[in-house]
Amino acid sequence: MADTVQLDVEDDVATVTVDRPDSLNALNVETLEALDDAIEEAEDADARALVLTGAGEKAFVAGADISYMAEMDVQEAEEYADLGxxxxxxxxxxxxxxxxCINGYAFGGGMELALACDLRVASERxxxxxxxxxxxxxxxxxxxxxxxxxxxxETARRLVYFGDRLDATDAHEEGLVGEVLAHDELREYVDELAAELAAQPATALQAAKEAINQSHETTLEAGLDFERRTWAGLFGSHDQREGMAAFLEDRDPKFE
Structure with a gap:
């Protein structure tokens, strides 16, 4: 993995940091490949939550590498798109x-990586x-x-057609981010949020993510069927048994 991306795994939380602050964490080919590797390593480490952020005080990821893209032909553009x-x-x-963890500018490809995340928390900056x-x-x-x-x-079309830049407050009002924090409180809050997710029953949380993602890819009928089968498939798992036993016994559950 290139030194333009840092991976830290601690207490079941994997934090992936794009580390090109002098370039506002712009994504060149090397950095994209390193991101791919870091995410794969985080999965291999059985991380129960993933945090994506950018190094420095100015940018999450300011976008793709325009100097690289400027002279690409169609085939090279397709290969670059495939990597993104x-x-x-x-x-x-x-x-x-x-x-x-959106700590600064999130433009173009940077915003697209944020869109691929389950949750988006932004600094007021x-x-x-x-x-x-x-x-x-x-x-x-x-x-x-x-x-x-x-x-x-229509909001999506306006954002794409006009290339508007939204500050954190407007992004929250439009539903692009779930929460806005004071800049110096952002990282601690996201760490706490990730730790809370990592403490949840991992099998059920993965199933929930898969079911919600399915809603974007299929009909309502097929999505409901997927949910029904996924829900039933959790019965008999350690976390289902433990969670329900703990509820009935009025105690905190001990999930795997």
Whole structure:
């Protein structure tokens, strides 16, 4: 894994940090590949929560590497898009909740990685935007599909068509982020949130994530059937037995 990405696993929480603060954590090929590797390592470590953030005080991820993209042809662009999609899909399919700790600028591909997370928590200093239209292109790492699923259709279209940049308060009002924190409180809060998720029953939490993700990919009827089968499949697991026994015995559960 390149030194442009740092992975820390502690108490079942994996924190992946894009570490290019001098470039506002922009994503070049090396960094994208390192992100892919870090997420795979976090999964291999059986992390029960994943936190994605950026190094420094200014940026989460300010976007893709424009200097690299400027001279790409169609085939090179497709390969670059494939790499961005690989990282975003790895976050979305990670077998535990992923939290975007948005500590600053989140533009273009950076916002797309945040969209792939389950939860988004932003610093009051954060600014978000799908700014690709200013470069004569469109989002290429998932925003045209994930953004309308998160906010209403017209809001998504406006954000993509105009490339508007939203401060943290406006992003919260539009539903792009779930919470906004004072900048110096953000990391501690996200760490506490991740620890709380890591303490949840992992099998049930993974099943919940898979079921919710399924709602974006299929019909309501098929999604309900998936939920029913997934719910039933948890019965007989240690965490189901322990959780219900603890409730009936009026004590705290001890999940695996």
């Amino acid at each position: 999609h690989s990282v975003a899909n790895a976050i979305e399919s990670f077998p535990a909740p992923a939290i975007a 954060a600014v978000l935007g799908q700014t690709e239209i200013d470069l004569g292109i469109i989002p290429g790492w998932g925003a045209t599909q994930r953004l309308p699923r998160l906010v209403d259709d």
